[in-house]
Amino acid sequence: EAGVAQSPRYKIIEKRQSVAFWCNPISGHATLYWYQQILGQGPKLLIQFQNNGVVDDSQLPKDRFSAERLKGVDSTLKIQPAKLEDSAVYLCASSLDGGEQETQYFGPGTRLLVL
Amino acid sequence: SQQGEEDPQALSIQEGENATMNCSYKTSINNLQWYRQNSGRGLVHLILIRSNEREKHSGRLRVTLDTSKKSSSLLITASRAADTASYFCATVNSGGYQKVTFGTGTKLQVIP
Numbered sequence: 001e002a003g004v005a006q007s008p009r010y011k012i013i014e015k016r017q018s019v020a021f022w023c024n025p026i027s028g029h030a031t032l033y034w035y036q037q038i039l040g041q042g043p044k045l046l047i048q049f050q051n052n053g054v055v056d057d058s059q060l061p062k063d064r065f066s067a068e069r070l071k072g073v074d075s076t077l078k079i080q081p082a083k084l085e086d087s088a089v090y091l092c093a094s095s096l097d098g099g100e101q102e103t104q105y106f107g108p109g110t111r112l113l114v115l
Numbered sequence: 116s117q118q119g120e121e122d123p124q125a126l127s128i129q130e131g132e133n134a135t136m137n138c139s140y141k142t143s144i145n146n147l148q149w150y151r152q153n154s155g156r157g158l159v160h161l162i163l164i165r166s167n168e169r170e171k172h173s174g175r176l177r178v179t180l181d182t183s184k185k186s187s188s189l190l191i192t193a194s195r196a197a198d199t200a201s202y203f204c205a206t207v208n209s210g211g212y213q214k215v216t217f218g219t220g221t222k223l224q225v226i227p
Contacts, residue, residue: 042205042219091158098213100207100210101146101207103148106158
């Protein structure tokens with residue numbers, strides 16, 4: 001079974017530029033999560049989708065971050081404009097249907113450096 | 116915000132020794148999960164313990180949960196060099212859907 005795919009793996013941009021990350025979850029998984037992991041910290045949930053609807057985006061900085069999950073499969077996360085403090089690894093995860101006792105499966109992440 | 120605080124922040128042991136990591140959290144939970152993260156395999160789910168369970172085993176892993184103290188521990192027995200990684204506890208709150216809040220992590224180094 002293929003895992004969660006993410007691209008690109010690495011991205012370097014200058015502040016105020018925009019950037020987009022892509023995620024393809026495990027086939028059949030209805031729930032998709034985007035996390036931000038700053039160096040030395042645990043992952044922080046940015047947004048959670050159930051199919052193509054948003055379940056939780058309470059920690060998403062909506063003035064600069066946006067995410068969508070068209071057709072309930074792939075998802076993109078965008079940052080516009082980027083700030084220095086956005087330098088982090090962006091992790092995508094998926095689970096079968098988002099139940100409280102399910103396992104989340106994580107992708108390899110996209111490492112973003114903002115200069 | 117981080118719900119869980121792991122202790123210690125870093126741990127270095129010899130291969131074959133046991134490693135114990137602790138996690139404390141603040142609010143009531145549905146379950147608590149432990150994850151491992153290393154550069155080779157990314158973030159991987161290890162074990163889940165429900166709020167009505169006190170202890171759970173999986174291979175060389177033993178997890179305990181004390182909801183009265185809002186704390187959990189992860190014990191890795193007979194450690195191997197391949198166990199070198201960061202370990203995170205993650206709490207899941209009740210609320211109808213899985214909202215996972217990760218702790219700050221313990222960085223484990225197992226010296227061959």
